[in-house]
Amino acid sequence: MSLKATLQQRISSTQALLQQVQQLCPGVEGHQKLCGKLRAELRFLRRVECGELQVKESHLHSTNLTHLTAIVDSAQSLDHVVALLHVFTYQDASGRRRTLLVDVVANGGHTWVKAVGRKAEALHNIWQGRGQFGDKSIIRQAEEFLQASRQQPVHYQHPHVVFAFYNGVSSPMVDRLRDMGVLVRGDIVAVSSVKVEEEELAEGDWEEEEEEERDGEEHAYEEAAAPHTQVDRGTVVAHLEFPLQVEVEECQxxxxxxxxxxxxxxxxxxxxxxxxxxxxxxxxxxxxxxxxxxxxxxxxxxxxxxxxxxxxxxxxxxxxxxxxxxxxxxxxxxxxxxxxxxxxxxxxxxxxxxxxxxxxxxxxxxxxxxxxxxxxxxxxxxxxxxxxxxxxxxxxxxxxxxxxxxxxxxxxxxxxx
The missing domain is CATH 3.40.50.1010 (5'-nuclease)
Known part of the structure; x- marks a missing residue:
């Protein structure tokens, strides 16, 4: 597809999504923030269209639209949505004040959803320590969500954390998330083992060790688990859809x-x-x-x-x-x-x-x-x-x-x- 055709497709998709959002959850906290992000996306695409900005076609595919679409889809799939793009404040393990952005807060506050638009391959590589500098693994993000949710009880119950994957997620990552207590939605895809050169593995270990020092934490790197594997997108082993049944025990x-x-x-x-x-x-x-x-x-x-x-x-x-x-x-x-x-x-x-x-x-x-x-x-x-x-x-x-x-x-x- 040509750059012009890709651009027109993205503009049409953004316009349609904006109309969709304007009718979705009006009056809900964060509704205008989500509309604002879509309008900003539309302005960016319009500037590219009229020649103000020069971008490669790959840049059009890496815009925020995938993530914003995932947020809208999650909000439409859940009951009693009370907030979109809500920022929660919590304390990390060292007592420092942190903030956490939750894409959709639903079920009257009992459900927190993170909508994930990145492809399963990229998520899996980051998890195994093969991402770019500064990439944070989904497992690390899940730890932050769980830590924050434990400090934000709703009627004395901790909110359920849901990660909704809109471009798939590898089965080993799903197993790890479930062990942590995170609910998963989306396509679960298989992985296969790959041979990794010793030099590459050593370099990956060094990068992880360096990152541990930067973080100032002793962090267990599940990402370095051997053997190294790669995602097999052609093999979907399960598909978990919304709606999500969350058991909420009413305060008596x-x-x-x-x-x-x-x-x-x-x-x-x-x-x-x-x-x-x-x-x-x-x-x-x-x-x-x-x-x-x-x-x-x-x-x-x-x-x-x-x-x-x-x-x-x-x-x-x-x-x-x-x-x-x-x-x-x-x-x-x-x-x-x-x-x-x-x-x-x-x-x-x-x-x-x-x-x-x-x-x-x-x-x-x-x-x-x-x-x-x-x-x-x-x-x-x-x-x-x-x-x-x-x-x-x-x-x-x-x-x-x-x-x-x-x-x-x-x-x-x-x-x-």
Missing amino acids: RVNLDITALITYVSSLSHGRCHLTFREPVLTEQAAQERHEKILPQLDAFMEGKQLFACRAAVHDFQVILDTLGGPGEKERAHMLLSRLHLVDDQPSERTKRLTPSAKINRRSMMIFGTGDSLRAVTMTANSRFVRAAANQGVHYSVFIHQPRALTEGKEWRATPL
Whole structure:
């Protein structure tokens, strides 16, 4: 195929992929970042087309399009995608702060996907120490993914790591990845033994030793495993497709904060929402309730689980209830509190390290920190605290719902719809 024909093919493919992405997961974190990468790719190809840039045909085949296509395909194949091209922060074995780019975060955060576009031959050669200087093997990348995932639990479970290969992967590499606990998708191809000259092998060993010194780590080089082998792309021994069945054990503990307690007993949540209040915020909440009832959502999440509340939450809830609550709301509060396990305030160690601010007050730290110590999911409408804590690197397990205020005492001056 000529350079011009290859170029036109790449432009058409990039345009089609961009249209595909624009309809995929709109509103999901990283959606615009992925669109931006595709637009940058398109600009590059357009510059080549109009003669601004002179490139060889091989350069067109080594653009980012293969990897971007793999990301889109992975996102389309998975359920409940919550982020694309998300950067996680973690600490390596020496305590240094590192960042890791995850192509697709799916299943509500329980699945991390790395989409791999490189050919099976190149991946296998790098793994065996026959790559170019600076190439990082898939096995090394898998170690980083696993290390980071162990520091980013979702509802107290480590995310599953999936490597999706879109140009094949050798069977020995798959065996190694599975032994590590990484799930694999894509064509698994066979390998055959090859004879390696002693000089070449010695040179490869020297390069590996030098790289170990550069890294400053004693790293076990599976890549140097003998005998050396080469990929036989013509022999596909297995094909593993999406969708991916990931077993997620639901957390059976729920920690209710003040906003959840108030929402659960609110008159608005119990049918008294066909009113216009003098207070605009209450009128807005009433409209939200008419559009989407909150109580069935809370009941469904709480069903069959152990319910907890800490003393700080219950104390402040009781003060608010005594001040603003109506008879029905107080009665429902009594019934709700009788269902809960009341526990002492016991904030987790990572909560104690948070820096207080306008959005991170001591009361919220007690409540969310106690839920963290209990390994419970905190049910809350306080999304401001959750975001502020996340900005400081503390990600809580939460079920966020819309707020409802205590309104029974204000119904007498509200206007029925």
